[in-house]
Amino acid sequence: MVGMGMIFDETYRPFLETAARDGVFDPSLGRIGVTLSAVASRTGVRAETYRGNAPAGNAEFTSYAEPKAIDQLLNTDVDLVCIATPDDRHFEAARAAIDAGKHVLIEKPSVLSLAELDLLEDLAQQRGVLAKIVYHKLFDPDHKKLRTLVVDGVLRHVNSGYCTLLEPKQISGTQFAEWITGRNPGTYVAVHYIKLIDFTFGGRLKSVACTGQRGIVGPADGDTWDSTQLRMIYTYDDGREAAFDIHTSWVTPDNFPGYVEQEVQFRFDNGVWNGHSRLRGVECTVEDKTPREMKISMNNHYNGTFVEPDGARTQRGYGLEVLERFVREVAHVEFSEPATERETRLQQMRDLAYNDLSSDRQVVATVQAMEEILKRHASGVPNCVVEVNGDGGGLVLHAPGSNEPQVLYQPVVS
Numbered sequence: 001m002v003g004m005g006m007i008f009d010e011t012y013r014p015f016l017e018t019a020a021r022d023g024v025f026d027p028s029l030g031r032i033g034v035t036l037s038a039v040a041s042r043t044g045v046r047a048e049t050y051r052g053n054a055p056a057g058n059a060e061f062t063s064y065a066e067p068k069a070i071d072q073l074l075n076t077d078v079d080l081v082c083i084a085t086p087d088d089r090h091f092e093a094a095r096a097a098i099d100a101g102k103h104v105l106i107e108k109p110s111v112l113s114l115a116e117l118d119l120l121e122d123l124a125q126q127r128g129v130l131a132k133i134v135y136h137k138l139f140d141p142d143h144k145k146l147r148t149l150v151v152d153g154v155l156r157h158v159n160s161g162y163c164t165l166l167e168p169k170q171i172s173g174t175q176f177a178e179w180i181t182g183r184n185p186g187t188y189v190a191v192h193y194i195k196l197i198d199f200t201f202g203g204r205l206k207s208v209a210c211t212g213q214r215g216i217v218g219p220a221d222g223d224t225w226d227s228t229q230l231r232m233i234y235t236y237d238d239g240r241e242a243a244f245d246i247h248t249s250w251v252t253p254d255n256f257p258g259y260v261e262q263e264v265q266f267r268f269d270n271g272v273w274n275g276h277s278r279l280r281g282v283e284c285t286v287e288d289k290t291p292r293e294m295k296i297s298m299n300n301h302y303n304g305t306f307v308e309p310d311g312a313r314t315q316r317g318y319g320l321e322v323l324e325r326f327v328r329e330v331a332h333v334e335f336s337e338p339a340t341e342r343e344t345r346l347q348q349m350r351d352l353a354y355n356d357l358s359s360d361r362q363v364v365a366t367v368q369a370m371e372e373i374l375k376r377h378a379s380g381v382p383n384c385v386v387e388v389n390g391d392g393g394g395l396v397l398h399a400p401g402s403n404e405p406q407v408l409y410q411p412v413v414s
Helices: 006-022 045-053 069-074 087-099 114-127 141-151 169-175 185-201 318-335 339-350 361-378
Strands: 024-026 030-032 038-041 062-065 080-083 103-107 131-134 158-168 204-213 227-235 241-252 261-268 271-276 304-307 313-316 385-390 393-398 406-409
Touching: 006 024, 006 045, 006 313, 006 318, 024 318, 030 318, 038 045, 038 069, 045 062, 062 069, 069 087, 080 087, 080 318, 087 103, 087 114, 103 318, 114 131, 114 361, 131 318, 141 185, 141 271, 158 169, 158 185, 169 241, 185 204, 185 227, 185 241, 185 361, 204 361, 227 361, 313 318, 318 339, 361 385, 361 393, 361 406
Parallel strands: 038 062, 080 103, 103 131, 158 241
Antiparallel strands: 024 030, 158 261, 204 227, 204 385, 227 241, 261 271, 304 313, 385 393, 393 406
């Protein structure tokens, strides 16, 4: 495990504890044992805090702290590495792990540029390992149903889409305060919906535009963003286009009733899909606890703790399911028979396009474009647009009032 922060505690910790106790079951392989054997983090403080609270059998891991924490971890006999660091630290950790011949699972966004993605993808091919990304929203039951209706032709030809994801101030002000400088909530969470749109509807990315607001978590004229509004234009085989707007913020008041406010609307030739994370769920008010210690609305589909009918206590949801699936993919590559067909199995797992690095090109292209547009905005040049796969290159930035476009990435994006 690389990174021991909030994401580890919310999803990796309960998954690893359950997997250590019960194993991961696969119909063709049986029980797959999973052990947390080593962790790398900046200070080691959170790792030791976890060790002190971990269930029996989960506290025997080795903890490495900076400097050289990842190098030390990779000198052990770990089989797979999960990377849950801040997004601008994904690339170096992933490159080192892949180069060491480890299977790698990276939190979203995988990386911040197509050049980095190219390098990791090539390296994974050379080393013969899986390199995948955590896109848990694809396993949300509502999003799976949306894709089912699209795949089955019930909903025909998306015309436009709107997505919003708003998080409380505690995210930017406390939990992520150490790394938030110079960052934006669009890269942090819009990428979930970028992937949902790219995976569900297909098409080719044509252009990216973005703006945002500053002044709450950083200076009003600085490069740390409170909220962003991203627009992507996709084109489809019939020549028609669709526009998708994704609004994100991490400065919603902490007394907001839900952990996260998520809403989507997609309009089709023959229908409309509306989804809302809070309105689909439950509300619970407890004196002196809600809405701060507990939230009034909770997403029990993503990650919830339960007392099962038989009395057992469990923690489950699609946020943990996506981790289990990766373990099963690695196990299929390494433990299925015959051993001589490992390369075939490796390619089969890479062909699962929902999470492989090779399928992340248009997502990373959007992230890179958004990062560059916001960088220009912060330097006094707002309203830039990035053209995708135009005459000038794969990603070309056009600034208002300038006749000199800047090529961000020369090769064709996809």
